[in-house]
Amino acid sequence: MISALICDGDPGIRASIRNELKELGFDSISEAVDGKSAVSMAFEGLPDIAIIDAACGLNSAREIIQKLRIPVILLMSHYDSDMLNQVKKIGITTTLSKPFRGQDLLPAIEMAVAHAKEVELLKTDVEKLNETIENQAVIYKAKKVLLRSGGLSESDAYRKIQKLAMDTKMSMRQIAETILINDRCGKREIHP
Numbered sequence: 001m002i003s004a005l006i007c008d009g010d011p012g013i014r015a016s017i018r019n020e021l022k023e024l025g026f027d028s029i030s031e032a033v034d035g036k037s038a039v040s041m042a043f044e045g046l047p048d049i050a051i052i053d054a055a056c057g058l059n060s061a062r063e064i065i066q067k068l069r070i071p072v073i074l075l076m077s078h079y080d081s082d083m084l085n086q087v088k089k090i091g092i093t094t095t096l097s098k099p100f101r102g103q104d105l106l107p108a109i110e111m112a113v114a115h116a117k118e119v120e121l122l123k124t125d126v127e128k129l130n131e132t133i134e135n136q137a138v139i140y141k142a143k144k145v146l147l148r149s150g151g152l153s154e155s156d157a158y159r160k161i162q163k164l165a166m167d168t169k170m171s172m173r174q175i176a177e178t179i180l181i182n183d184r185c186g187k188r189e190i191h192p
Contacts, residue, residue, distance in 0.1 A: 003028035003045060007038035007060070008053040008075060013098065017051055020102045024109070035060030042068055049109060051075065053098070054083065062090045069120065071112035075100070091119070135173040142176035145183045 004026050006017050014031050021029050030045050032038035035057035042050060042064045052061050053075040061072050074087055074095045087095065094112040096104060139161060146157035161179070165172045 002026045003030070003047040003049075005030045005032065005038060005042050005045065005047040005050040005052075005064075007032040007035065007050065007056045009033050009055060010053075013053070013075070016102070017105070020105045024106055032056075039063050042070075046070075049073065049112060051096075054087075058086055058090060061092060065091050069116070071109075071116035073108050073112050135171075135176075138173050138180070139176045142179040145179055149183070 002025060004021050006014050006021075006029060008014050008017070014033075018029050018031065028045070028047070030041045030047060032041050033056075035052070038050070038052060038056060039060050046068065047070060049071050050061070050064050051073045052064075055077065058074075061074060064070065065072050071094070072092050074092050075098050076083070076095050077098045079095075079097070093115045094108050096108050139158070142161060143154060143157040146152050146160060147154060150157070150160075152160060161172050161175050164170075164175045168175070
């Protein structure tokens with residue numbers, strides 16, 4: 001089931017978009033006349049995509065994007081550089097000029113969905129990279145403890161952490177955290 005939310009104050013535009021979406025195979029289409037009701041309907045219905053008139057408020061679009069992480073297409077009657085800068089900051093990448101041709105809706109939907117998927121993949125990659133950086137920072141601190149207390153070289157300290165992780169079936173970070181906790185408690189042993 002493919003669902004959409006349309007937010008526009010003009011019933012004629014909502015009907016036009018609704019008809020186009022039905023032709024494209026959308027099963028569930030919610031309609032709102034203002035930004036506040038659009039946000040409420042979005043949280044209730046969890047649509048796959050939202051098509052929102054800029055006149056209904058950019059804050060509504062921002063809230064939907066940030067909290068639901070769905071693609072949003074912004075309908076605009078006029079373009080100016082300030083408005084486009086605001087739109088970019090919110091994270092909207094797809095706009096349609098009003099009035100628009102029905103044939104323009106499918107490419108706009110495809111672009112918005114593709115971009116939303118790319119952004120989610122990038123966010124996942126960034127989270128993984130941040131975790132790797134955090135892990136390496138903890139391991140580095142544990143190596144320093146082993147250098148200081150065990151008289152090991154840096155490579156030997158790393159190998160020791162690595163071997164303990166393999167022997168105990170724990171992650172290197174878990175071993176490193178154990179080393180750091182033991183060091184804080186004044187324990188000389190490094191085994192988990």
